[in-house]
Amino acid sequence: MYGTIRVELSSERKAKPSVDTGLAFGKYFTDHMFMMNYSEGSGWHDPRIVPYAPITLDPSAMVFHYGQAIFEGLKAYRSPDKSSVYLFRPDKNAARLNQSCERLSMPSIDEAFFVEALQSLVRIDADWIPESEGTSLYIRPFIISTEAGLGVRPSSEYLFAVIMSPVGSYYEEGIHPVAIHVETHYTRAAVGGMGYAKAAGNYAGSLKAQMLAKEYNCSQVLWLDAAEKKYLEEVGSMNVFFKLGGEIVTPKLNGSILDGVTRNSVMQLLASWGMPVTERRISMDEIAAAFANGTLEEAFGTGTAAVISPIGSLHWNDQTMSINVGQTGPLTERLYNTLTGIQNGKIEDPFGWNVRC
Amino acid sequence: MYGTIRVELSSERKAKPSVDTGLAFGKYFTDHMFMMNYSEGSGWHDPRIVPYAPITLDPSAMVFHYGQAIFEGLKAYRSPDKSSVYLFRPDKNAARLNQSCERLSMPSIDEAFFVEALQSLVRIDADWIPESEGTSLYIRPFIISTEAGLGVRPSSEYLFAVIMSPVGSYYEEGIHPVAIHVETHYTRAAVGGMGYAKAAGNYAGSLKAQMLAKEYNCSQVLWLDAAEKKYLEEVGSMNVFFKLGGEIVTPKLNGSILDGVTRNSVMQLLASWGMPVTERRISMDEIAAAFANGTLEEAFGTGTAAVISPIGSLHWNDQTMSINVGQTGPLTERLYNTLTGIQNGKIEDPFGWNVRC
Known part of the structure; x- marks a missing residue:
């Protein structure tokens, strides 16, 4: 499905933030990200894990004007013995992503491949998953329209990307109303x-x-x-x-x-x-x-x-x-x-x- | 207001498309664009006219996730004797842009400055305004949120940009229902x-x-x-x-x-x-x-x-x-x-x- 995920490892590794000192949500990102492009005719193609880096788009890219942009959010957790890493119900996110795609006239993504992409990325940046009580690695898959052009219609080109951010405990001082x-x-x-x-x-x-x-x-x-x-x-x-x-x-x-x-x-x-x-x-x-x-x-x-x-x-x-x-x-x-x-x-x-x- | 508009002219000029052969709407863009940045504390700053070029944003830029993105659309026309160029009611677009800003929790732009920015850009790329009957130069001002981060709240950074595209007559064979x-x-x-x-x-x-x-x-x-x-x-x-x-x-x-x-x-x-x-x-x-x-x-x-x-x-x-x-x-x-x-x-x-x- 969509071809083998190509991996290009980052030559530099970023310093990891401390999760114990009230880590701001979604402010720090891991060393790598997943990306895959869609174009009419070719469908989804070139799945790859590459160093986390900026995205470059034409000023007329449709996402800036007509807002075809959807996302998902889920977490990866470490098992108590630190030996394993788990995703929580990624199949549900895959299914909902496609519901969002359908509503916004965007191309769907194979759900098994979606989960595989997340697993591959988490494995590569597994050392970013924090270990303290209540912490996790937040995963943000998203799709944006990238075609350059101002006609109001569904874009013919898209980018699917997954970025990840270590997050501290939501309740620093325990659960409270x-x-x-x-x-x-x-x-x-x-x-x-x-x-x-x-x-x-x-x-x-x-x-x-x-x-x-x-x-x-x-x-x-x-x-x-x-x-x-x-x-x-x-x-x-x-x-x-x-x-x-x-x-x-x-x-x-x-x-x-x-x-x-x-x-x-x-x-x-x-x-x-x-x-x-x-x-x-x-x-x-x-x-x-x-x-x-x-x-x-x-x-x-x-x-x-x-x-x-x-x-x-x-x-x-x-x-x-x-x-x-x-x-x-x-x-x-x-x-x-x-x-x-x-x-x-x-x-x-x-x-x-x-x-x- | 916001400082003098800095101008950096493009060293290369693009070939202009023919407007007489059914020019696709919003597919070709002029040689320059207007840009200005906003950040909390500094407000809007660094207004500039620069060569038309891609925009580079962090993958976590808020526009991709929480959709703070608004735009305007208006046209510049040549007078019949070709001696002058006019914008049609740009003050109305300036006012509506700010209404959009207010609704989406984005910073407003001085309305007189908005018009001045458009005028400056049109003057620089005036040779892009087509001359045939029914044609015009379509102007697309837009604002997007650019802060890197996944917290759901108004962005603290924005980009205001204006791009322009020559457009042919909407009705190639005369007005029709x-x-x-x-x-x-x-x-x-x-x-x-x-x-x-x-x-x-x-x-x-x-x-x-x-x-x-x-x-x-x-x-x-x-x-x-x-x-x-x-x-x-x-x-x-x-x-x-x-x-x-x-x-x-x-x-x-x-x-x-x-x-x-x-x-x-x-x-x-x-x-x-x-x-x-x-x-x-x-x-x-x-x-x-x-x-x-x-x-x-x-x-x-x-x-x-x-x-x-x-x-x-x-x-x-x-x-x-x-x-x-x-x-x-x-x-x-x-x-x-x-x-x-x-x-x-x-x-x-x-x-x-x-x-x-």
Whole structure:
């Protein structure tokens, strides 16, 4: 598929940053990157692992003008005995990458090859995977349109690249709840739009609301549906779950919500514990009513970066709803410990989620 | 403002393409480009006109991942006696660029300086402005985020660039009506989103529907509102106007529609003719009813590329509505002739729209 991956090793190796001193997310990159080009007629070709280096594009490259740009995010972890390296469910990222491609009229990539490319790159830069508790190597595959030209149409040329960055523990001082602002004006994505795709454009439009949330001392935004600003969608760059009077709920995938890998893993894990998750529409009115009658038990976000992020409070219009007296709930904590335990190999992986490099 | 524009002339001059043989839109670029950088603390700095050359960015440059990318489009025209060069309403593009900046959390640019930068660049590459009937020099200002790093937040570094491309007549064989597909599934933008911004991400999400329209032998898509798929928004990359039983209407700017410069010019022109345009909500039901009772008189799109694009038919669900027996209507033709006449200097410009370079 696409030919043998050519390897050109870097003659210089960069100094590795310390992960123990609050490493900024996605600021340091490993010595190598994976690249592969697409052109109409030739398809994907010239897969290669080369020294990490700048990308050079014509000023009229379509990515700068018409935004065909999608990405994925996943992590590589070291086993506790340091002998092995695992990727967490890379097949899910491969499948979602292709869903994004389809929505943005970009060419798909063979899913087995995608995983192989990641494995090859991680093996070559394996000494970049940090070893401390809670650390990992963040992997960022992305595809951009590269054809030079200003006609509004799908590009005939693309670049698929994978870069990697060592990341410290998301919670430097242990897991702790965050305050969330419920956004009632700005929209992230609408039904029929590209909200389910991990598209660069979805993030560009979300930054303004993220900045405004800080004015309410909130670290993230909870997005509502575009049509009625009534139903919950997702939190910042995470999916969201609630425990309401014993029922565990999460917004149903409706085309405007990202189909998160951690979301899916949490649902499988809870089902295996005999606690099935209901995927359905959830209104802010329902959340507020549960808060009022004392059944808003727990809330948390799920995503690759933080894995599980407990929600301590929701700020909605003029109301602030504290959840579980602002503390991490027992179910949230159990999910965090189990999922990170499976990821770093401390807990058995009954689902076969970890893929060895 | 931002310092003097430094000029570094190209030692080589490219061969100019013939504009008379169906020049592809935005495929050939002039010898020079304008560039200016922004960084937190320094603001916009180092404005310069340099030889047209590739842009080099780190693979983690934010534009590739979080899509902060906006652009503008306008044209430079030669006067009939070839003695002068004019830009058409560049102040409107400057203002809209800053609206886009604001929505995507990007730094604004002084509007007078923006116009000055365009004028300076056009003067240097003035020999690239084609002289034949209907031709012009298309100008593409754009801003992209350039900071290296994967944290989801507004970039701290940006590049503002202007590139230029000679374009042939949009209608090689004279103005002719196009067939439009009314899109009932896919969404371009929602209220609260970034539809009013000329953002790269808006185009990325629109390509799929554009491709599907071709299956109905339609060249463009008419977008409906995200919430109800009932009200008209815009056509492909144009605004849209209808003449319904004597009333001229266009969808009201509601936050999800682009505030087109040609749209605005058409409204001013019609007002000066004693034919005011009503900006309001227009439903497809109303259009279909007007078609049924014979009052759907004319329809046209407005945009920088085609200026005025007559609509010959609308394909909506299973219905095809022919407009003015598929011919360019008299009002549409008068608008096209007047507006292009003002642009290329053949007709007096009572509005002061043309700005000399």
